[in-house]
Amino acid sequence: MVMVLAFNCSPRMENGNTALILNPFIAGMRKTGANVELLYTKKLKIEPCIGDFQCWSKTPGKCHYHDDMPELLARMSEADYWVFGAPVYAKLPGELQNLFNRTMPLFEPKVVRREGSLLPSRKKEMKLKRIALVSSCSYWGIENFDLVVKTFEFMAKAFDARLSRPLLRPNADLLSDMIKKGENCENILKAAEKAGTQFAGTGIIGKDTSEAVQAPLMSLEQFLAENG
Ligand SMILES: Cc1cc2nc3c(=O)[nH]c(=O)nc-3n(C[C@H](O)[C@H](O)[C@H](O)COP(=O)(O)O)c2cc1C
Numbered sequence: 001m002v003m004v005l006a007f008n009c010s011p012r013m014e015n016g017n018t019a020l021i022l023n024p025f026i027a028g029m030r031k032t033g034a035n036v037e038l039l040y041t042k043k044l045k046i047e048p049c050i051g052d053f054q055c056w057s058k059t060p061g062k063c064h065y066h067d068d069m070p071e072l073l074a075r076m077s078e079a080d081y082w083v084f085g086a087p088v089y090a091k092l093p094g095e096l097q098n099l100f101n102r103t104m105p106l107f108e109p110k111v112v113r114r115e116g117s118l119l120p121s122r123k124k125e126m127k128l129k130r131i132a133l134v135s136s137c138s139y140w141g142i143e144n145f146d147l148v149v150k151t152f153e154f155m156a157k158a159f160d161a162r163l164s165r166p167l168l169r170p171n172a173d174l175l176s177d178m179i180k181k182g183e184n185c186e187n188i189l190k191a192a193e194k195a196g197t198q199f200a201g202t203g204i205i206g207k208d209t210s211e212a213v214q215a216p217l218m219s220l221e222q223f224l225a226e227n228g
Contacts, residue, residue, distance in 0.1 A: 001033060001034065001035050002029075002032075002033075002034040002035065002080050002081060002200055003034075003035050003078060003079045003080050003081070003127075004029055004034050004035065004036040004037070004079060004080065004081045004082075004083060004200065005037055005039070005075055005076060005079035005081070005082050005083070006022070006026055006029075006036055006037065006038045006039070006082075006083035006084075006085070007038075007039050007040070007041055007082075007083065007084050007085065007086075007096070007099070008022055008038060008039070008040050008041070008085040009041045009084055009085055009086045009087070009092075009093050009095060009096040009099075010042075010085065010086075010087045010093060011042045011093055011095065013040050013042055013043075016087065016136075017087065017136040017169070017172035017173060017175065017176050018085040018086070018087045018134060018135065018136045018169075018172075019085065020136070020169070020172070020175060020176060020179065020189070021085075021134050021136060021167055021169050021172075021188075021189075021192045021213060022083075022085035022134045022192075024189050024190070024192040024193040024196065025083070025132075025134055025167060025192045025193065025195055025196035025199070026038060026083070026196060027193050027196060028192070028193035028194060028195060028196020028197040028198075028199075028200070029083075029196040029197065029199060029200035030196075030200075031193075031196070031197055032197055032200040032201045034081075034200035036083075036200075037075070037079075039072075041093070041095035041096055041098075041099055042095055044068045044072065044095070044099075045067040045068045046067060046068060046069055046072075046095065046098045046099055046102055047065045047067050047069075047098070047102075048098045048101065049063075049098070049101035049102050049104070052064075053104075053109075055104050055105045056104065056105075056107075056109035057109070060105075060109065061105045061123075062105065063102065063104075063105060065102075069102045072099075073102075073103065073105055073106060076103070076106065076126075076128070077106065077123065077125055077126050077127070077128075078127060079127065079128060080127050080128065080129050080130070081128070081129065081130045081131070081132065081199070081200070081203075082128060082130075082131045082132070082161075083131075083132045083133075083134065083199075084096070084131070084132070084133055084134070084152070085134045085135075086133060086134070086135050086148060086152075087135060087136050087137065087172075088135060088136070088137035088138075088144055088145060088147075088148055091147040091148050091151065092148065092151060100155060106122055106123055106126060106159070107120035107121065107122055107123065107158075108120060108121050108122070108123060114157070114160070115157060117157065119157065119158050120158065121160070122158075122159050122160055126159075128159055128161045129161060129162065129203070130161055130162045130163075130164055130199070130203050131152065131155065131156045131159070131161050131162070131163050131164070132163075132164045132166075132167070132199050132205070133148070133149065133152045133163065133164075133166040133167070134166070134167045134169075134192075135148050135149075135166065135167070135168050135169070136168075136169040136170075136172035136175075137168075137169075137170050137171075137172060138170075138171070138172065138173050139170060139171070139223075140170055140171050140216075140218075140220050140223040140224075141170060141220070142168060142170060142214060144170060145166070145168045145170070149166055149168075152166070162203065164199055164203065164204065164205045165204075165205040165206075165207065165210045166210070167192060167195050167205065167210055167213050167214075168210070168213070168214050169188070169213055169214060170214060171216070171217050171218070171223065174217050174218065175188065175217060178217070187212055187215065188212065188213055188215065191209050191210075191212030191213045192213050194206075194209050194212075195209045195210065195213065
């Protein structure tokens with residue numbers, strides 16, 4: 001059975017826009033029989049890294065903070081797939097950046113050369129194979145996700161895992177309004193669920209599926225007229 005550790009990284013948690021896509025994505029994964037655990041970074045106690053490298057030198061693999069991270073690192077190490085629901089907060093929500101910084105104990109304190117970059121190598125016991133990114137933003141275009149996607153490409157490379165085709169939902173405030181008004185958004189929500197089934201089933205999210213999730217809800221001209 002595929003073990004998935006999913007994070008909703010929006011401080012707005014279930015009330016946020018990211019959950020609108022993340023939740024059907026998770027439902028799709030569960031349909032395949034995957035064991036999915038969903039955590040909310042806002043509820044986790046994750047102190048910010050203070051950069052003393054104690055987890056690499058004095059006490060290898062252990063940070064001096066006694067917060068939720070040691071337990072979380074054990075779960076991250078056991079999961080086959082990680083899923084991050086990470087909204088664009090120019091560029092990441094603070095809780096997620098703190099989580100990323102505190103994953104240092106998952107790496108050996110040795111640098112290797114891989115795919116043209118100098119990177120630490122992950123611990124041998126880690127099972128991680130794939131990472132999925134689900135994101136939402138307010139503005140109209142897909143380019144608003146560039147920095148978030150780049151960050152996840154880097155994290156996937158550092159963890160020697162595959163980043164699946166991201167699920168990106170621009171103009172997400174409008175999607176939220178439409179759902180609240182009972183307007184038909186089935187195509188988007190069903191595509192998010194299908195993406196979850198594809199990801200947990202084959203590890204590959206189809207191009208058509210991701211395009212259906214990011215389908216425009218209005219023209220750019222209309223967006224600018226309403227928001228400019
Ligand atoms: C601090 C902050 C920075 C943001 N920066 C951007 C941005 O650069 N581009 C954008 O399109 N939306 C930006 N947004 C809007 C969010 O990306 C958007 O509302 C998203 O859907 C929020 O997801 P959530 O409700 O799950 O938290 C920002 C929001 C916040 C709070």
